[in-house]
Amino acid sequence: xxxxxxxxxxxxxxxxxxxxxxxxxxxxxxxxxxxxxxxxxxxxxxxxxxxxxxxxxxxxxxxxxxxxxxxxxxxxxxxxxxxxxxxxxxxxxxxxxxxxxxxxxxxxxxxxxxxxxxxxxxxxxxxxxxxxxxxxxxxxxxxxxxxxxxxxxxxxxxxxxxxxxxxxxxxxxxxxxxxxxxxxxxxxxxxxxxxxxxxxxxxxxxxxxxxxxxxxxxxxxxxxxxxxxxxxxxxxxxxxxxxxxxxxxxxxxxxxxxxxxxxxxxxxxxxxxxxxxxxxxxxxxxxxxxxxxxxxxxxxxxxxxxxxxxxxxxxxxxxxxxxxxxxxxxxxxxxxxxxxxxxxxxxxxxxxxxxxxxxxxxxxxxxxxxxxxxxxxxxxxxxxxxxxxxxxxxxxxxxxxxxxxxxxxxxxxxxxxxxxxxxxxxxxxxxxxxxxxxxxxxxxxxxxxxxxxxxxxxxxxxxxxxxxxxxxxxxxxxxxxxxxxxxxxxxxxxxxxxxxxxxxxxxxxxxxxxxxxxxxxxxxxxxxxxxxxxxxxxxxxxxxxxxxxxxxxxxxxxxxx
Amino acid sequence: xxxxxxxxxxxxxxxxxxxxxxxxxxxxxxxxxxxxxxxxxxxxxxxxxxxxxxxxxxxxxxxxxxxxxxxxxxxxxxxxxxxxx
Numbered sequence: 078x079x080x081x082x083x084x085x086x087x088x089x090x091x092x093x094x095x096x097x098x099x100x101x102x103x104x105x106x107x108x109x110x111x112x113x114x115x116x117x118x119x120x121x122x123x124x125x126x127x128x129x130x131x132x133x134x135x136x137x138x139x140x141x142x143x144x145x146x147x148x149x150x151x152x153x154x155x156x157x158x159x160x161x162x163x164x165x166x167x168x169x170x171x172x173x174x175x176x177x178x179x180x181x182x183x184x185x186x187x188x189x190x191x192x193x194x195x196x197x198x199x200x201x202x203x204x205x206x207x208x209x210x211x212x213x214x215x216x217x218x219x220x221x222x223x224x225x226x227x228x229x230x231x232x233x234x235x236x237x238x239x240x241x242x243x244x245x246x247x248x249x250x251x252x253x254x255x256x257x258x259x260x261x262x263x264x265x266x267x268x269x270x271x272x273x274x275x276x277x278x279x280x281x282x283x284x285x286x287x288x289x290x291x292x293x294x295x296x297x298x299x300x301x302x303x304x305x306x307x308x309x310x311x312x313x314x315x316x317x318x319x320x321x322x323x324x325x326x327x328x329x330x331x332x333x334x335x336x337x338x339x340x341x342x343x344x345x346x347x348x349x350x351x352x353x354x355x356x357x358x359x360x361x362x363x364x365x366x367x368x369x370x371x372x373x374x375x376x377x378x379x380x381x382x383x384x385x386x387x388x389x390x391x392x393x394x395x396x397x398x399x400x401x402x403x404x405x406x407x408x409x410x411x412x413x414x415x416x417x418x419x420x421x422x423x424x425x426x427x428x429x430x431x432x433x434x435x436x437x438x439x440x441x442x443x444x445x446x447x448x449x450x451x452x453x454x455x456x457x458x459x460x461x462x463x464x465x466x467x468x469x470x471x472x473x474x475x476x477x478x479x480x481x482x483x484x485x486x487x488x489x490x491x492x493x494x495x496x497x498x499x500x501x502x503x504x505x506x507x508x509x510x511x512x513x514x515x516x517x518x519x520x521x522x523x524x525x526x527x528x529x530x531x532x533x534x535x536x537x538x539x540x541x542x543x544x545x546x547x548x549x550x551x552x553x554x555x556x557x558x559x560x561x562x563x564x565x566x567x568x569x570x571x572x573x574x575x576x577x578x579x580x581x582x583x584x585x586x587x588x589x590x591x592x593x594x595x596x597x598x599x600x601x602x603x604x605x606x607x608x609x610x611x612x613x614x615x616x617x618x619x620x621x622x623x624x625x626x627x628x629x630x631x632x633x634x635x636x637x638x
Numbered sequence: 639x640x641x642x643x644x645x646x647x648x649x650x651x652x653x654x655x656x657x658x659x660x661x662x663x664x665x666x667x668x669x670x671x672x673x674x675x676x677x678x679x680x681x682x683x684x685x686x687x688x689x690x691x692x693x694x695x696x697x698x699x700x701x702x703x704x705x706x707x708x709x710x711x712x713x714x715x716x717x718x719x720x721x722x723x
Contacts, residue, residue, distance in 0.1 A: 147654065147655050147658070150658055151654065151657070151658050151686065154658055154661055154662070154686040155686055155687060158685050158686055158687050158688075159665075159682065159684050159685055160681075160682050160684075160685035160687060160688050161685070161687055186687045186691065189687075189691045190687075190690065190691065193691065193693045197653075197690065197691075197693060200653075200690065204687075372695070373695065373697070
């Protein structure tokens with residue numbers, strides 16, 4: 078009986094093989110377990126297991142190299158931590174068995190790390206893995222990790238830790254599927270570096286019986302259990318066609334008949350620049366600046382901000398860099414900002430983005446001043462936009478603040494339906510629009526982005542959303558302004574063609590999506606994009622819109638889209 | 639007892655690689671080595687779990703203390719790690 082699961086595709090390609098589960102079930106020591114009476118011998122046993130574990134982790138690290146080695150080395154240091162060893166010895170002295178003493182001593186540190194910020198919370202998984210390895214050793218249980226197999230398999234897990242993946246033989250794995258994880262999880266990073274397909278955040282797939290045949294599409298995020306005959310060939314052929322097309326696509330974004338649509342990258346800081354350049358970004362369409370402000374007690378200084386902006390501007394000489402000013406609010410609270418809106422019952426509709434900055438103009442002014450200075454002496458074309466702009470008064474206020482700071486090109490994000498509907502008034506005040514389709518969809522369909530079970534309303538293919546994109550693009554064109562899209566929608570190759578047909582002038586997306594979007598545009602003529610856009614807007618729902626658009630873009634069929 | 643105050647410059651604070659280097663260097667010392675965040679309670683600089691638990695970020699000031707004959711050379715090394723960008 079075929080069964081289908083849907084997750085997030087984070088590493089493209091198709092893989093087909095039997096499901097094998099990661100061994101994670103390390104026995105838990107009995108909460109009352111006591112040793113036989115010889116505390117010294119039991120303490121010795123605990124110390125030996127910890128040292129053995131540290132040594133094994135160190136060896137895995139040496140074999141893995143790179144970022145994984147760093148994590149594994151830190152885990153080895155945890156296993157031979159003298160403070161931990163002391164605590165274990167004390168607990169054994171009080172009668173606890175070695176396994177229980179290790180488990181309890183590590184729970185103390187676990188609690189400390191779990192409560193202390195996002196970065197440390199992520200290290201809890203590393204710590205748990207170290208504990209499981211020591212406890213397994215002490216209890217004579219199989220070591221957690223990747224299963225052995227003679228047949229290539231699909232590795233299924235709740236999530237993957239660096240130690241699991243370091244021991245992995247890539248020739249034995251055809252794809253990864255995890256229930257948890259996101260685009261930046263270890264699973265995603267590893268899969269991309271190995272060139273293996275991966276789907277993360279895929280609930281349900283981890284419940285299939287061991288050995289069930291799984292077909293994984295790392296581009297669409299679809300996972301099929303016991304697929305029907307023929308499906309495997311279709312999906313595999315489509316994945317190969319996509320890979321070949323993406324590899325073959327180069328140069329600036331343009332349609333088959335030469336209509337230019339600059340393809341830009343969404344980045345969260347200078348750390349994302351290598352990926353953007355590697356995938357041929359023509360500039361940056363969304364530079365999120367929150368990383369400068371999060372998790373710190375005070376606002377970043379002028380010099381620090383200038384350096385962070387200049388690093389990105391210098392990477393694109395002659396190109397365009399669109400910076401979004403600080404997008405804070407109740408859902409992304411900042412330690413140094415007054416807690417005004419933190420108790421908002423509905424943060425998505427609260428004091429966020431520009432609304433927050435209007436209350437804290439000095440923070441915005443400082444950021445704008447740093448941006449203006451960063452542009453000096455670079456060849457890039459800096460554009461600065463405000464998030465969560467609602468009406469013309471918002472746009473006018475932001476444009477005045479930008480001009481006062483010396484920023485030459487001010488724009489706004491179109492995320493609020495009110496802004497899309499009255500874009501003609503907003504265009505009087507600013508140079509450009511950038512449509513944030515994630516929030517625009519959330520607000521248009523009144524469906525929280527994070528709530529499960531509302532998938533149909535979180536789909537940018539909703540014709541109502543397409544109508545608002547069309548309205549914004551038309552108003553921009555009338556006023557001689559540009560109108561880009563920066564959001565997940567731009568990363569969907571079919572939708573990218575439809576957006577182009579709706580009059581969108583540039584597309585910005587996560588860097589890894591660029592090659593396939595470039596390949597899709599190169600297979601569509603502008604007139605076809607327009608026909609697809611018209612057909613999608615005439616549809617009654619997102620699925621119908623997709624089908625109607627695909628019919629009018631026959632060139633994309635060879636990409637399996 | 640020798641002591642140094644230093645402002646951490648690493649982007650990731652005293653986490654990840656800088657934390658590992660710091661603890662590995664401290665672990666080589668014969669005597670006691672401690673580290674505290676600002677005026678906080680000192681913890682063993684040889685314990686990665688304790689050092690990570692301090693949650694030292696970029697720009698935080700730390701106080702490193704060491705005992706023994708080689709204390710100054712050790713502190714030089716630890717300061718160097720904390721100050722590395």
